Amino acid sequence: MRAIVFDFFGTLTDPRAEVGRRASFEATAAALGVAPEQFWAAMGASYLKRIVGHYGGTRSTLAAIARQCGGHADRRPAGRRCGGSGGRRRAGAAAAARRAGAA
Numbered sequence: 001m002r003a004i005v006f007d008f009f010g011t012l013t014d015p016r017a018e019v020g021r022r023a024s025f026e027a028t029a030a031a032l033g034v035a036p037e038q039f040w041a042a043m044g045a046s047y048l049k050r051i052v053g054h055y056g057g058t059r060s061t062l063a064a065i066a067r068q069c070g071g072h073a074d075r076r077p078a079g080r081r082c083g084g085s086g087g088r089r090r091a092g093a094a095a096a097a098r099r100a101g102a103a
Helices: 021-032 036-045 047-051 058-068 086-100
Strands: none
Touching (some): 021 036, 021 058, 036 047, 036 058
């Protein structure tokens, strides 16, 4: 069996050990409306819980971390939340992650 694993949200790796992860987390924090430093700290502190699926899938994990940082993540697609700009924000976040070597 062969597999390729993409770990965009630091579920399988400790984000503190990856320099390129910071740009990706900053873009995610901005999309969630939380302070980047708080998000970075919360993602690092939640590592052991995230690697065993404590929060559930990606959406529920990001919602839980956003709440820990004083923000919120609702279930509507980003485009509906952000007045139609969600696609551009996601594309910008993906580009920032690629530049940082995180994607």
